[in-house]
Amino acid sequence: MIIQENVPLSTITTMRLGGPADYVVDVESVDEALEAIEFAEEKNLPIYFLGTGANSLGLDEGFRGVIIRNHIKGFEILSETGNEIIVKAGGGEIWDDFVEYITDRGYSGIEAMSKIPGTVGAAPVQNIGAYGQDVSNTLESVEAFDTMLDEYVEIPAKDCDFSYRHSIFNSGETSGRYFILNCTFRFKKGKLTPPFYNSLQAYLDEHSITDYSPKNIRQAVSEIRAGKLPDPAAIASAGSFFKNFILTDAEADEAEKKGIPVYRSATENKVNTGWLLENAGLKGKSFHGFKVSDKAALILINESGESYADLKQAEEEIAKIVYDKYGFKIEPEPVIIKEREQHD
Ligand SMILES: Cc1cc2nc3c(=O)[nH]c(=O)nc-3n(C[C@H](O)[C@H](O)[C@H](O)COP(=O)(O)OP(=O)(O)OC[C@H]3O[C@@H](n4cnc5c(N)ncnc54)[C@H](O)[C@@H]3O)c2cc1C
Incomplete structure (x- = not known):
């Protein structure tokens, strides 16, 4: 078990924001996981569990507590x-x-x-x-x-x-x-069966792939993603910054009346928030150092944003533009690193 003190959250999250965490403890086994939890309990500090920080955001004030990172392999x-x-x-x-x-x-x-x-x-x-x-x-x-x-x-x-x-x-x-x-x-x-998502189907058609083996689908998805999604090692982001919308049938009908495309499957009706962002003219636009990716509008890239406060402002301005145009209240997907709420 490795314990580090005063670790900037900006160094352990892919959006690269946030002040220091009191402790970061890396665990490699189930026994170490228990030791790390005991360490936090002895110090009477809150715990936050973390993997690679690809969906977690650090606040400017950091985290007064113990972050436990899971490295249990196998x-x-x-x-x-x-x-x-x-x-x-x-x-x-x-x-x-x-x-x-x-x-x-x-x-x-x-x-x-x-x-x-x-x-x-x-x-x-x-x-x-x-x-x-x-x-x-x-x-x-x-x-x-x-x-x-x-x-x-x-x-x-x-x-x-x-x-x-x-x-x-x-x-x-x-x-x-x-x-x-x-x-x-x-x-x-076994193999996946069509229909596939549009971009995946287009890739398969373009490359004349009709054998939908797990390896071929993995290969296709990997190439599509490499062309449009930022590599967290090189570009700071938390992936899709806003959640998509899952709608009831009635809501889906309403959205379609407004000209918003709805992806209907057997299990859900989905509105792609990336479409809303793109059609609200936000693709490629920057807000307080955060850019709506010009390749995939759902992704917010940290180009020069220095604080969570900047990110919050960017988020609010983007959300207002989408709401004013489409009436959808978009919400962020990543989780904020903070003490878990107490429930009685
Ligand atoms: C470029 C990019 C592309 C992405 N594409 C997608 C995508 O296509 N689809 C998608 O769904 N997501 C996507 N994401 C989001 C992200 O990859 C996922 O949410 C992923 O599961 C995060 O893993 P992580 O280990 O980094 O989690 P972290 O950010 O470290 O943690 C995420 C959440 O899980 C909790 N957590 C982490 N580990 C544990 C644990 N062992 N026990 C309990 N709680 C834990 C944390 O407390 C936090 O609430 C993308 C992110 C990036 C940066």
């Missing part, structure tokens, strides 16, 4: 039959390494989520997703440490209350309560 095949595999992955594994591991073995279920930055342990928190897949489709359970009851728990996926960018881990009184140590997934051999 993939363990729990069972493998002819066409199904059950795998446990360490919460500190890099998500895309896991996607590669699974697709290389010919299993399907997460290939469309290739190249999403971050750790396996963070993936269930906001139920990450891309190109029609999300984590809830294949997750079986998570092993976690429950900081309220001070005990290890195994939480089946059905109890995680998954929906679009939502789970028990990021909402209500259970938000921030569990330290996710390992995640278990079930995958089947």
Whole structure:
């Protein structure tokens, strides 16, 4: 277990903002995770769990508490039959390494989520997703440490209350309560079936790809993303800065009447906030050092923003422009690093 003091949040989050955290503790095993939690409890300091900081924002005042970063590694095949595999992955594994591991073995279920930055342990928190897949489709359970009851728990996926960018881990009184140590997934051999998202379908058509094997889809998604999404190692951002909208059928009809495209699938009606930003003329525009990406409007790039206060101002000005034009109140997707709210 490595303990560092006074670590700027700007150095451990991909948006590269924020003042110092009192402590950052890196853990590589379940035992170390428990030690780190005890360390915080002894000091009577709040805890914030972190992976690679690709969806977390640091405040200018920093964090008076202990940030515990998960580096628990390893993939363990729990069972493998002819066409199904059950795998446990360490919460500190890099998500895309896991996607590669699974697709290389010919299993399907997460290939469309290739190249999403971050750790396996963070993936269930906001139920990450891309190109029609999300984590809830294949997750079986998570092993976690429950900081309220001070005990290890195994939480089946059905109890995680998954929906679009939502789970028990990021909402209500259970938000921030569990330290996710390992995640278990079930995958089947097989291929995705069309219809695919427009950009993915266009790429497949353009390259005459009709074999929708997990490896081919991974390859296609990786290339599409490389062309439009910033590499967190080179460009500061938190990925999609604003959430998309999931609408009821009636709301979807209303949106379409206003000329807003709605992506309708069997399970949801989605409005792409990137479309709203782009059509409100915001693509490529800068606000207080933060630029609406000219390649993917949902991404806000930190070009020269120096403070969270600047980011907040940028966010509010962008949101007002979209609201005035389309009547949609856009909301940020990344999470602020702060003490979890106490619930009675
Ligand atoms: C360029 C870019 C592209 C992106 N594209 C996508 C995309 O296509 N789809 C998508 O869904 N997201 C996307 N994201 C967002 C991000 O990649 C995901 O949210 C990812 O899961 C973040 O992983 P992380 O380890 O960096 O999480 P962090 O930012 O470190 O943490 C995120 C949240 O999870 C919590 N958390 C982290 N680890 C644990 C743990 N072990 N136990 C309990 N809680 C934990 C944190 O407290 C925080 O609330 C993108 C981000 C970037 C920068």
